[in-house]
Amino acid sequence: MHSGMSVRHIGLMSGTSLDGIDAVLADFGASPPRLLHTRYLPYSPELRERLLALARPGDDELHRAAVLGNELSHLYSQAVTDLLSECGLQPQAVAAIGCHGQTVRHCPEPGRRYTIQLCNAALLAELTGITVVADFRSRDVAAGGQGAPLVPAFHHALFAHPEIHRTIINIGGIANLTGLASDGGVSGFDCGPGNLLMDAWCLRHTGRPYDEGGAWAKSGRILPELLDALLAHPFLSLRPPKSTGREAFGPAWLARHLSGNEAPADVQATLLQLTVTAIVQAVQADFPDTREIYLCGGGVHNRALVERLRSALPGRPVEPTDRLGIDADWVEAFAFAWLARQILLKIPAGLPGVTGARGARLLGAIYPA
Incomplete structure (x- = not known):
């Protein structure tokens, strides 16, 4: 473990439902790790429609993707700010943000495989003053995997x-x-x-x-x-x-x-x-x-x-994960806080038996605070 690294990490998840952002503050100093606080930030209907439009072929896709990536990063920053203020914490109290980004394209076909999640991670690091880990799927894809599922x-x-x-x-x-x-x-x-x-x-x-x-x-x-x-x-x-x-x-x-x-x-x-x-x-x-x-x-x-x-x-039994101590609504956002911690600790988090990659890889790209 990195000496002096905070045990607190934030996870941000916005999934294929395109409904909004799940944000969690997690404590990995506890055993088992625990959720300290959660926040949900819904997408506006207008933003959702623009994201849906980008999931289909259309005009000026690169420009629209860049603009939406910036807008989403401002929303991610707002979710982080809300979490910290509600917990009375400063940015320095958090080791990293694990931000999944918003998937707009996922193509697992061999020979043309790629996956695109919108997030301007550099902007998010700048806005929050916290190290950001993003782009979790690309390395697994580069290693021959599907890049999913990662949880x-x-x-x-x-x-x-x-x-x-x-x-x-x-x-x-x-x-x-x-x-x-x-x-x-x-x-x-x-x-x-x-x-x-x-x-x-x-x-x-x-x-x-x-x-x-x-x-x-x-x-x-x-x-x-x-x-x-x-x-x-x-x-x-x-x-x-x-x-x-x-x-x-x-x-x-x-x-x-x-x-x-x-x-x-x-x-x-x-x-x-x-x-x-x-x-x-x-x-x-x-x-x-x-x-x-x-x-x-x-x-x-x-x-x-x-x-x-x-x-x-x-x-x-068929029960929610609440029975295991983790609220079912927040498991995936919690996972991306954990994935951010894994790369900071230099621990591979990819599972080649799940994604088909050639081996376990460190997942994510780090954008320092």
């Missing part, structure tokens, strides 16, 4: 058990799984859509950014032919390592499978079942021996989704 190493550090095989399911815009074997083995992959399609459909037809508790989906009926067509997506039958994003499971993909005569509530019910089925099939295929399942991410608040997961995965 399984953190899940292992905090949630592994020496006698119990556990599965952690993160349900954000995309759903991903981490298998934590009792012998210390770690595996993980994106398994398909999480909240992304449900949120987009809900916003389009109700004006609400998400289906609270899954109530709207429960009011509809599952459309078997549509569900079968969606489940035929080739990504769902790929073997790991694999990762995906809005490019594969966006509204345009859904639209190609709709006749236009479907009741909106029925489509929502079918999208919820798509997420459930993709998760359940992945657990059954890759983690049949799991004895405990823990959920994190925004999907934990969709009661209908959680109820269906419990029904489809009987004989084992």
Whole structure:
């Protein structure tokens, strides 16, 4: 450990749901590490639309990306300032900020693989006076990996058990799984859509950014032919390592499978079942021996989704990570605080068995205060 390095780190996460910024202040001097404070900063509808537009091919992309990267960095700085002021801390009390940035493109195809997260890390370091670690995915991609998912190493550090095989399911815009074997083995992959399609459909037809508790989906009926067509997506039958994003499971993909005569509530019910089925099939295929399942991410608040997961995965508990001491809403932001600490300690955090990289690598680029 670096002599004198603070045990406090900040993690900033803004995911594929494009809803806002999760910010956490974490204490790594405790065992286990603990969250000291959290802050959520929502995106304005206008900013969300501009980010969505950049996720599609369009004019003047480089300029728009640079401008948005700067704007996001000011928002990240605001989240950091709010955290510190609410805790009565000065910037010098924090070792580093781990900033994931906002993914606008993720292309895992061999031969043209890249991933783009918007964040002007130099500007963020300048605005906050704190060392920033960003661009966590590029080194794994350079080493032949997919650059995702990155959180399984953190899940292992905090949630592994020496006698119990556990599965952690993160349900954000995309759903991903981490298998934590009792012998210390770690595996993980994106398994398909999480909240992304449900949120987009809900916003389009109700004006609400998400289906609270899954109530709207429960009011509809599952459309078997549509569900079968969606489940035929080739990504769902790929073997790991694999990762995906809005490019594969966006509204345009859904639209190609709709006749236009479907009741909106029925489509929502079918999208919820798509997420459930993709998760359940992945657990059954890759983690049949799991004895405990823990959920994190925004999907934990969709009661209908959680109820269906419990029904489809009987004989084992399906609970939020709160049961393990970490609030399910903040696990991913916590992970990026941890990843920042790993590179400062010169500890590789990449898991080649998860991403397909040629070896474990130090992840992230450091921008000193």
